[in-house]
Structure formats: structure tokens, C-alpha cells
Amino acid sequence: MTAGDNVTISGSGNSTNPYVVSATLGCDDVRPCLSGGSGIGYDPATGVITAKVSGQTGNNLTVRPDGSLFVPTGAATVSTGCGLTGNGAASTPLRANTGTWPYPCDATTRGGVVVCDSNGVLRSEPRGMATFNNYFENRTYNNVPVPTGAVDAVDNYNVTITNPDPCRPALVVVEQEVDIWLVVPAGGAAATGFAGDEMQYLRNTGSSTMSSVHTQHTKVLSPGTIPAAGTMSVGYGAGAGRGGGGAYYYAIYFTLRTLLISL
Template sequence: MIVAGDGIAVDGAGSPSNPLVITAKPAPLVVADSSCITLSGGGTTTAPLTALPRLDSNPGNLLKCGPNGLIVSGGTGGTVATACGLTGDGSTGSPVSAAVSPWPFACSLDSAGGLVYCDSTGKLRSEPRGRVQYVAAFDLVTTPATVVPAGTTAIVNRSLAITNPDTCRSGLAIVNADVDIDLQLPANSGAGYGFNGDAMLYLGNGGSSTVTSAHVQVSKTWRVAVGAGATVSQPMTVEVGRGFGNARYTRIQWSIRSFLFVL
């Protein structure tokens, strides 16, 4: 006894006059349309399976099905309209490209030109813009006449916070500091002053009368590297010393200024 399984058909008795015939019995083809494809036909020789694209009837849809495949309709020949920043219409003779200006500099565009980037929203962005920042601290203090000690002594302790607002690149700060102190110098006396450990000035009176309000403004400039998004504290310590003969100070003027460049 022969029993046919799924998809198989058995016919005949198995005798010489009625032999067994085993044939395939195709299962029915089940298909379903999608939102963009329509299927028709049963998948047989007489009714082959056919897939056709489903085209949106919205007037803004420029696609249509032609004899050789999908084409852009509307009589534009596949061209597009461009707006600010783009040129060309997308045709073979006028491809869409960025609208650019000639490089007007003597240096090489390949080595000196900046770059353009695409952000998370699809907008084009340039390299970070350059920044310049100015900060300063200063004071003028009048004090009762105070004897200048022989040893170096700090009389003002201040600092200037220099913050780099750019979180991408480090910056270079040009820092200038100056100090001006009024000295009273009796006969045969002297004193000096400076800042940040540098004794920058000494004044002496070898005469026979008192010199009042003797002063010279001293200054120093240096550069300070400030990392991306970082803050550097630049100290300003005003110092007096080398005093003798009852030399005194009466006024202290100081300033510290920073010009930060991020390029």
C-alpha cells in the first residue's frame, strides 16, 4: 500500500496494465499586497505572479511607471530646483553642487582651508568661530604711612580668573600686570617693590631732605595657555622690601589685565 504525503499525488494500482504514477501536487501560492507593491496572478503558467508598484496619487508625487521602469514625470527630465547654497539642476550637463567662491589667497586651499561639517539636525556647520575675551582686576589703596621692612614682604594678594569660553579649543592669554607704589624717603633712606617674587624697582634718597611720593610704575607681560573650557587663576602678589632709614609707603596701585585669544 502506498500513501501519498503532502504535495504528492499517487495514481494507479501498480500492475503492468495500471502502473503507479507519482506526481507533485503544488500547494496554492498565497500572496499579499504591501503599501508600495500590488501582487496579482496565481504563480502558474497561465496566470504568472506579477508585481506592480503602487504610486501615491498625491499631485506632488513625480514618479510614474514607464515601459522601462520608474521615471520622474512632470516634463523636467529628472531636474530639480535648487535654492541658496546650491547650483545646478541635477541634469547630466548641470549636476547639483555647492555654490562656492574662488579661493582668493596666495596660500594653498588644500592645506589652509577650513572644513564644513553636518550636525545632528542635518545642518551644515563651519569650524568654531574665533573668540577674544578681555578681563581685568585693579585697585588703588591709600594707606597710613607704613615702614618698608628690610625683608621682602607681601602687602597685596589678589588673583585674576581667566576662563576660556570655548569648549573645543585651547586659548592663549596675553597677561599684563603693573604696580605703582608711593614711597616717603627721608634723608639717607631707601626702599624697593615689585610683584610675584620679582624685585623690580629700588629707590634711594642720599640727600638731606625728605622725598615724598616717589614712585615709578613697573610692568610685566607674559603669556598663559588656557585649555578648552578651563579656568586659570593668575596670581598678583605685590611686595615691598629692602627698606632702611624709616622709608615708608603710602599708596598702592596695581592692575592685572588679560586678553584671551581662541583662533
């Protein structure tokens, strides 16, 4: 028996010393059978097989000194923009890039909220609103005698106001003005103001009639709040009283101004 390339034969072929055929295959004989594939690097000159790591920007896969592959948590998928910091790794978590709370109150109990809308956009609380309106009405009468009792309503003026804020209640601030036009003969008297609130008393101690006597009375008050998108009736009564000596009124000018504030 004759051994060929890379083959050795030993033994004499009898039962006590049988032939042993051994074959050896060198690296140069194996390397032509190997090749790199997807994600694998192969050097046929050295026979070294490695992981093929892309060098494209944004790829965070690395080969550690011990030869193992490593991707930091979140680093391969997070790209921060305005308002965000960090890369999602355990050592650098993704965070909102917030400012410093500059107020003496506690942000936990007094701070506003930020929500995500139906389009995936962050939104803050609704913006504040302030709405101001004027209402006027001039009424004339057929020389109505001023009542002799205490000042009370002789006519009323009301309007319905609407809160334009669909989100929050509005505080209502109202300014009321009333101007009652009087004729007070000599020896006559009259008082005017708001219903139940005398604000002026006039007595004619002269010898001639006082015509077109009037004073514009004013009050500012808050009747409360209006629910979001709700309505409220606001108004007041024009007051007259303590009349005598033929005093009468013939016109009342009503003015109502409203300020609605929602914050």
C-alpha cells in the first residue's frame, strides 16, 4: 500500500498490527471552501472570520475588547430634537429638556399640564382669554312722578352674556351706569340711584323749576362666574324715590359694561 498526498499508512496488515490510514487537511486546503455572507467578514489570506459592522452614521453597534457585540440601550433608535435630551441609554436616559421653576409656589400643586393631542403634538393648557363688551339703551317716559318712598327700582335693564371660552369658567366683572333725567319744580325733591341704593338726593329750594336734572351713577361688581361656553343674565334696576312737590322723570339712560376673564 502506498500513501498519497496528505495520507499516512502505518502497521503491517496482520491481526496484531493492522494497517492505520491517517489523513490530514491543511488550512490552505479548507479556506477556498469558505466565504463571507450577510453580516460576516472573511479574510481568505488569514482565515479570520469576523462580524461585519456597518460604518454608516447612526449605527451604534460596536465590537467590545472581548470580541462580543454591544449596542447601548436605545442608542440605535433615538434621535433627539428640540426639547429632548439623552440617547435612551441607561446612563443617558431620554428626558424632556425642562427649565427651572421660577415661582415660590410648589410646581407639584400649582403647575400646569402638558398633553398629547390627537395628532401626536404636545399641547399646553388653553390660553387665557379676556372679553370686554358694552351695552346701551336709552328709554323715554311720559313724565312719570318720582315715587315718594325709599329709592327702589322704577325700571330694569338686563342682557344675557356668553362665556366665549369653551374650556374654562370665566370671572364676570360688571360696570353699571344709570342716568335718570328729572324735572323738579320749586319746593320739589327727588332721589336717584340703583334699586335699593340711593346715591343722590336733590331738593329744589329755589323759586323756579329745575329742568333736565340728571347724574350718572356708577357701580362695579362681580356677579360670579360663567361655566365654560355657558351664559348668564346680568342687569340692574334704575332706582328713584323720596319724590315730592311734583318732581317727575322722563328718561333713563342705561349702560352696562362686562369684562369676562378666564385664566
